[in-house]
Amino acid sequence: MHTRDAPDAAALPGARATCISEETALVRVVVRGFGGVEQMELVEEPTPVPGAGQVVVRLTSIGLNHADLMARKGEYRLYSGDPPFTPGLEGGGVVESVGEGVDTVRAGDRVVLTPEAPRRTTRSNTCGTYRSHYLLPADKVFAAPANLPDEALGGLWLPFLTAYGCLVWRQQLREGQFVAIPAASSSVGLAAAQVARGCGAIPIGMTTSPSKIDRLRAMPEAPFEHFIATRNADGSDADWYHEVRRLTHGKGVDVFFDPVASGFFLDTEIRSVANYGTIWVYGLLGQPGKVDVTPLIRKHASIRGWVLGEIMDAGLDTVHGACREILDQIAAGAYRLPIGGTFPLAEVGRAHEEMERGRHIGKLVLIP
Numbered sequence: 001m002h003t004r005d006a007p008d009a010a011a012l013p014g015a016r017a018t019c020i021s022e023e024t025a026l027v028r029v030v031v032r033g034f035g036g037v038e039q040m041e042l043v044e045e046p047t048p049v050p051g052a053g054q055v056v057v058r059l060t061s062i063g064l065n066h067a068d069l070m071a072r073k074g075e076y077r078l079y080s081g082d083p084p085f086t087p088g089l090e091g092g093g094v095v096e097s098v099g100e101g102v103d104t105v106r107a108g109d110r111v112v113l114t115p116e117a118p119r120r121t122t123r124s125n126t127c128g129t130y131r132s133h134y135l136l137p138a139d140k141v142f143a144a145p146a147n148l149p150d151e152a153l154g155g156l157w158l159p160f161l162t163a164y165g166c167l168v169w170r171q172q173l174r175e176g177q178f179v180a181i182p183a184a185s186s187s188v189g190l191a192a193a194q195v196a197r198g199c200g201a202i203p204i205g206m207t208t209s210p211s212k213i214d215r216l217r218a219m220p221e222a223p224f225e226h227f228i229a230t231r232n233a234d235g236s237d238a239d240w241y242h243e244v245r246r247l248t249h250g251k252g253v254d255v256f257f258d259p260v261a262s263g264f265f266l267d268t269e270i271r272s273v274a275n276y277g278t279i280w281v282y283g284l285l286g287q288p289g290k291v292d293v294t295p296l297i298r299k300h301a302s303i304r305g306w307v308l309g310e311i312m313d314a315g316l317d318t319v320h321g322a323c324r325e326i327l328d329q330i331a332a333g334a335y336r337l338p339i340g341g342t343f344p345l346a347e348v349g350r351a352h353e354e355m356e357r358g359r360h361i362g363k364l365v366l367i368p
């Protein structure tokens with residue numbers, strides 16, 4: 001999916017990839033080879049000078065994503081290409097300098113990079129956001145809402161656009177519908193709960209970590225109506241089918257928004273989905289196993305895949321329209337990004353390890 005236009009400096013009109021100031025150091029993470037966190041290295045480069053129509057953004061926030069971990073390991077080559085490459089799919093910060101002809105933003109403005117800005121091209125796999133400064137066209141940034149903290153500027157799109165794109169743009173979620181959201185403590189799961197509430201739907205948070213439920217209940221960013229623990233305290237799978245039936249008054253769940261969806265988990269979803277319901281699969285967290293799909297026939301229900309690339313492929317008007325709606329909701333205080341942890345960019349390896357442990361609640365962010 002990550003093959004869209006990217007800020008490949010050498011390919012942009014007015015770009016001056018070789019014309020760089022030697023005064024300030026730019027830092028960038030490079031993955032030298034597929035493998036463990038030891039493959040990531042911080043390199044210094046001179047800060048770029050923006051060409052005509054370009055801006056340089058000093059990043060204050062870089063969202064960490066499972067896709068970055070998969071890319072590092074060599075499990076997501078569409079994203080990474082061959083090493084060496086720079087990971088990172090999202091970012092935001094403060095405009096440091098602007099090139100000739102730029103009048104839409106000024107130095108000092110706080111901005112969010114558009115979701116398509118850091119996508120890899122066939123020419124460049126060094127355009128990821130794991131870096132201190134980002135050179136890109138001026139029309140590839142959105143003005144940041146004043147109430148969005150600096151550390152959250154770079155972590156919006158993977159959680160909110162993934163949830164909004166699926167539940168609003170594709171599913172057209174309706175008032176009163178039950179939406180079950182596995183990985184409730186994940187950044188995407190928390191965004192999905194807020195998006196579902198915005199539609200008047202009833203979000204049910206499902207978590208593999210019973211110990212997280214009390215913490216989630218206390219968070220305004222986790223507006224779930226109900227919670228279900230899908231694992232027992234000893235780590236074994238819980239049979240949560242009857243709990244879903246009880247919470248939905250025997251009807252079942254209208255929509256599953258699920259990054260686990262495999263084996264026993266998917267089997268139970270199929271049993272728990274309502275007539276005409278939909279199971280949206282958007283991640284690969286679960287373990288493969290036997291699944292009985294026959295209840296789908298009787299219920300006229302469906303399983304569909306979802307990837308952020310679907311709304312990106314719909315064109316800039318659509319994807320930027322969705323982004324603006326999300327930014328408006330943030331400005332109004334209806335959507336909030338919960339930060340689950342921040343790490344200095346220099347400690348990127350520790351950040352990857354923490355994401356893999358899965359103890360966090362909310363978005364993990366790198367701070368250059």
Ligand SMILES: NC(=O)c1ccc[n+]([C@@H]2O[C@H](COP(=O)([O-])OP(=O)(O)OC[C@H]3O[C@@H](n4cnc5c(N)ncnc54)[C@H](OP(=O)(O)O)[C@@H]3O)[C@@H](O)[C@H]2O)c1
Pocket residue numbers: 064065066067158159162182183184185186187188189206207208209212259260282283284285286287306307308309355358359360362363364
């Ligand atoms: N399709 C797309 O376009 C798209 C876009 C963005 C992200 N994603 C995917 O969405 C998922 C969540 O991303 P994120 O950045 O929000 O991650 P995250 O914040 O790191 O959340 C990970 C959470 O997932 C749950 N989890 C982990 N392993 C699990 C397993 N084996 N079985 C069940 N649940 C498990 C845990 O939550 P609990 O403790 O609450 O269970 C864990 O804390 C990832 O799989 C990611 O690749 C897909």
